[in-house]
Amino acid sequence: MLRLITITAISMISAACSSVEYRATYDQCLVEAYDRYPANLQLMQTECSRDVEVDTGKTECVTTYAENEKRTVCGPLFETVTETYQCDVERDTNREARELFARSCAANRCLETFGNRECETD
Known part of the structure; x- marks a missing residue:
């Protein structure tokens, strides 16, 4: 097949x-x-990569106003980084x-x- x-x-x-x-x-x-x-087909070890979200340690806040009320919501700020790792791939x-x-x-x-x-x- x-x-x-x-x-x-x-x-x-x-x-x-x-x-x-x-x-x-x-x-x-x-x-x-x-x-x-x-x-x-042989199983071979190689270097692979993937994108991961990493906390930058910074905080981002968004303030909204509705009906005379101020509301602020804060959360962590992330960035995307490429991470390499060892993986097995099948090669002919x-x-x-x-x-x-x-x-x-x-x-x-x-x-x-x-x-x-x-x-x-x-």
């Missing part, structure tokens, strides 16, 4: 700027690429090799069939 989703996603990305013939050739090559370089260690193989395979097949590496028919 993951393989099908990944193939579909990569095909959609490559579809944005290529001919129908190139996409079809690339899709065929991608199947071969997955046979040679199957998904190899074969992804780059697989994509390189598929692109090279498609370019070579296009060259053989259409006389150019983009499968252009013009």
Whole structure:
């Protein structure tokens, strides 16, 4: 299932700027690429970041007037800061090799069939 989703996603990305013939050739090559370089998901530790609200130690007050009554409400003032932390992410260690193989395979097949590496028919 993951393989099908990944193939579909990569095909959609490559579809944005290529001919129908190139996409079809690339899709065929991608199947071969997955046979040679199957998904190899590894858990890796990396540095991640997130935004957190931090109390500045200052207070902000808002005063309102209604029906001859003055009302002041105060509360802490916060600021957003970026915090880094160690996190585990799943990475496919074969992804780059697989994509390189598929692109090279498609370019070579296009060259053989259409006389150019983009499968252009013009």
